[in-house]
Amino acid sequence: MVQDVQAAPRPGRSPRTPRTPRSPGGAGRLAARLSGRLGQLVIVLLIVSFGTFMLSALLPGDPAVAILGEDQPPEAYEQVRQQLGLDQPLLTRYFDWLGSVVRFDFGTSLIPPHQEVADQLRAAFPVSLQLAVMALLLALVISIPLAMLSAYRPGGFLDRLISAGTFAILAVPSFVAGLLLIAVAVNQLGLFPRAHWVRISDSVPDNLYHAFLPVLTIALLEIPAFTRVLRGDLVTTLQEDFVLASRAKGMPSWRIMLFDAFRPSSYAMITIIGLSLAQLIGSTVIVEVLFALPGMGSLVVDAAGQGDLPVVQGAVLVIAFTYVVINTAVDAAYSIVDPRIRRGQS
Known part of the structure; x- marks a missing residue:
């Protein structure tokens, strides 16, 4: 009887339901x-x-x-x-x-004057990183408007023209594009020097001036991929119901493209951007050799030719480390940007 009284709920209060443990958010x-x-x-x-x-x-x-x-x-x-x-x-x-x-001790170079490998890496890595970042930004500045113009009317004249242009650029190897730019802009027109580099800490305008041709050579390889991936995603997104609802409300096409369709269409391109940036740091060898730039590519080529093992080991490890770290950062950024991953959905 006592147990029954104690178990009875108090008047005016509803019995408490047991709380279920919350799943991690x-x-x-x-x-x-x-x-x-x-x-x-x-x-x-x-x-x-x-x-x-x-x-x-x-x-x-x-x-x-x-x-x-x-x-x-x-x-x-x-x-x-x-x-x-x-x-x-x-x-x-x-x-x-x-x-x-x-301990950040990569040893000493075997070739006179026997410099510290870490010092050589600190001098060469910023050059390759700057070339890769600038080439990536230039490729985005060119490819995003091209993709939007191409996706505005799929199958139209601009779409066919941009598709043909990107295919033509994609068929040209980087060393051929670099040689063509050197032949025209350096040898024929004399607009740019070929074998000269000014560090950004010395002069920003001179640095940008001397970096333009190498950056353009590298960016030409990325423009077709960025353009075609973003164009395909934009075409798909523009057929979604929320885009059709925005059109029914009378919103202008440029606003729909920028504010409604661009972000949902950029998830795949974010992954490609990260992979491209990591790859460009290690794949600027040909461009650095063509333009005689003191970057990581030239450092590895010269060290491998001379049998300088500490320099080769340190340079390759730094490039690989950069590649892996950037890929991890891109995965984190993708998880933050894409709400499906934040909610644990596939």
Whole structure:
């Protein structure tokens, strides 16, 4: 009886229903997704560092010969190999090198004047990064209006003209485009110098002037991909119901294109932008060699030709690290921009 009285609800109050535990919200899922990506980032970087070291170790040539030159006694070469740790097992050398890299110590160049590898990387990386970023921005400035014009009337004259132009540009390799620009703008018109570079810290106008042709050469490769991907997504988005409702309200076409259709159509392009930026940093080799620019591409080519293993290992690792980090950042940005991922939907 006592138990019945205690169990009875108080008058005027409804019995409480047990609370169900809340499922983690979009922010929690996003945090879990990012933490998982960071764990993958560490694993991928370890794999990349191991592959970089092993591939660099297979380069032809003897570092001792690169340091001392030819016609030296065998004892001198053996002493240099011992100083460099080349007499140690390969795995031992890798872990020693990895421990130094974690402390941002990439070693010393084997080629006179034996500069620190970290100093060479600090001088070369900003050049390649600037070229990649500027080329990406130039490609976006050109490709976004082209995609909007092409998607405005699919199958129309402008759509066919832009499609033909992008296909023509896509068929031209980067070294051919660079040679054509050099032949016309440098040799024939004399508008730009070919083998000269001014750092942005010295003079911003001169830097932009000397970087224009290399940036244009790199951007020509990205414009067709950006234009065609965005054009296809815009054509699909413009057929959605919310766009038709905006048209029924009498909104102008340019406003619908910019404020209604562009953002839902940009998700795929965000991924391509990140992949392109990471790829451009490592793929500017041809352009840097054509225009004699002191970037990462030229640094790797020169070091590989001279058998300078520490420089090759450090440069390749920095490029791979940049690629992986940018891809992780793009995945995070994609998760933030796309509401479906924030809600945990596929």
